[in-house]
Amino acid sequence: MPWSEAYVGDWMDRDMPSLDDIEVPYWGYWASGPVNVRTETEALDMPVKTGLVIEWELTDGHADLWFAESDEIRLAVHDSLVSWDWTQRTFHLQAYVRSGVADIYPESTILRNVRIAIADYIEIVDFARVEEAIQFKTHVTVFEDGSEQRRTKGRGRRVWQVSFRKDTPYAEAMVQSFLERMGTQDTFLWRNPIDGRRYTVRFAGPLPRTVRWGAQNEFRVGLVEVL
Amino acid sequence: MRVFDFPIDPARTRVTYTFRTIESNVARVGPERHRTKSGPVRTWELAFRQGWDVANRLWRFYTERRGAWEAFLFRDPHTGEQHVARFADDEMSRTVFWRRYHEGRIRIIEVLQDANNVTRV
Numbered sequence: 235m236p237w238s239e240a241y242v243g244d245w246m247d248r249d250m251p252s253l254d255d256i257e258v259p260y261w262g263y264w265a266s267g268p269v270n271v272r273t274e275t276e277a278l279d280m281p282v283k284t285g286l287v288i289e290w291e292l293t294d295g296h297a298d299l300w301f302a303e304s305d306e307i308r309l310a311v312h313d314s315l316v317s318w319d320w321t322q323r324t325f326h327l328q329a330y331v332r333s334g335v336a337d338i339y340p341e342s343t344i345l346r347n348v349r350i351a352i353a354d355y356i357e358i359v360d361f362a363r364v365e366e367a368i369q370f371k372t373h374v375t376v377f378e379d380g381s382e383q384r385r386t387k388g389r390g391r392r393v394w395q396v397s398f399r400k401d402t403p404y405a406e407a408m409v410q411s412f413l414e415r416m417g418t419q420d421t422f423l424w425r426n427p428i429d430g431r432r433y434t435v436r437f438a439g440p441l442p443r444t445v446r447w448g449a450q451n452e453f454r455v456g457l458v459e460v461l
Numbered sequence: 462m463r464v465f466d467f468p469i470d471p472a473r474t475r476v477t478y479t480f481r482t483i484e485s486n487v488a489r490v491g492p493e494r495h496r497t498k499s500g501p502v503r504t505w506e507l508a509f510r511q512g513w514d515v516a517n518r519l520w521r522f523y524t525e526r527r528g529a530w531e532a533f534l535f536r537d538p539h540t541g542e543q544h545v546a547r548f549a550d551d552e553m554s555r556t557v558f559w560r561r562y563h564e565g566r567i568r569i570i571e572v573l574q575d576a577n578n579v580t581r582v
Contacts, residue, residue, distance in 0.1 A: 367554035368520075370528030380481065380499025381574030384547070386530040428557055429517075 359427050365395035366428055391459050393438065394426070398453040405443065405451030412441045421460045434460045462545070463526075465535045465569070467519045470508040474538050477504045503537070503571040504549060509564070516555065516563030523553045523567075532572045545572045 371387040398408065415422065417437055424435045438456030445451050480500030484493060509519060526533060528551040535546040549568035556564045 361560050362558065364557045365554060366557065367552055368524060370551040372529040372551050374529065378498060379574065382572065384530050386527045390524055
């Protein structure tokens with residue numbers, strides 16, 4: 235059952251699932267209304283375990299995000315996310331969390347309105363650099379006088395080049411996922427980190443894995459939309 | 462017809478003028494004759510380095526034109542003249558850094574006479 239359908243509500247209400255209720259892999263959003271930070275003393279203290287991306291957006295259009303990858307992340311929101319300037323403003327907070335082992339424990343009631351997205355490991359890319367392209371097919375016939383006629387074939391197809399930095403358990407999961415999908419054969423759903431939409435994709439080619447010091451795993455992966 | 466009105470990176474723009482010329486002396490015997498069939502056709506190579514909103518608007522503009530298919534009005538950044546043009550390539554790519562800054566290059570080619578719908582302005 236998609237997360238967006240199954241787990242929507244206020245934080246920690248009776249419908250909020252515990253980790254035991256969530257199957258792996260899962261993904262989706264938990265969303266609610268805006269957060270109001272009234273004073274700096276209400277700056278949020280939100281320990282995060284295994285959080286990857288926390289993204290927030292002000293109603294005036296300003297957006298920012300915080301990115302890290304660790305098994306044990308304790309993120310004091312008032313230190314890095316909410317500065318003094320953020321008081322008296324309204325914002326949305328969005329968190330992407332790696333599947334299966336992740337959770338966010340808000341300690342302040344004000345975080346009842348945080349918007350949270352929980353994504354599968356393959357949706358958490360390295361945001362430092364994402365390459366996206368869209369391809370069309372147009373047949374152009376140029377006549378003798380220089381005029382041209384064009385015909386379009388099909389709809390645009392997207393391709394991506396993304397990087398993943400994973401520590402070993404998730405790297406193994408990625409490799410296992412690649413093997414189970416027989417490389418480029420099987421399709422799967424993937425969320426484009428640029429527009430937030432899900433696309434049916436397949437791997438574009440091999441899965442190169444670079445391991446540094448036996449700990450940090452890097453993947454540079456091509457994904458192709460399947461129309 | 463839609464108008465291309467996106468800010469481009471002024472650091473480097475390039476325009477190329479191309480004629481279609483037929484050379485009659487293929488065997489290299491006797492004098493050469495050349496006939497120009499059409500042209501000049503301008504091709505602009507532009508770079509963009511933009512924030513989220515403009516980059517997404519440009520992306521949508523390209524997608525709605527279906528790549529090289531649909532022509533639009535484009536103002537030459539050097540001369541200020543407006544031309545009927547289309548995207549030269551059927552692929553547009555962008556690199557997104559930290560989900561904020563978008564970079565990419567596009568090529569736009571002049572359409573002398575558009576058999577699809579519109580003639581030269």
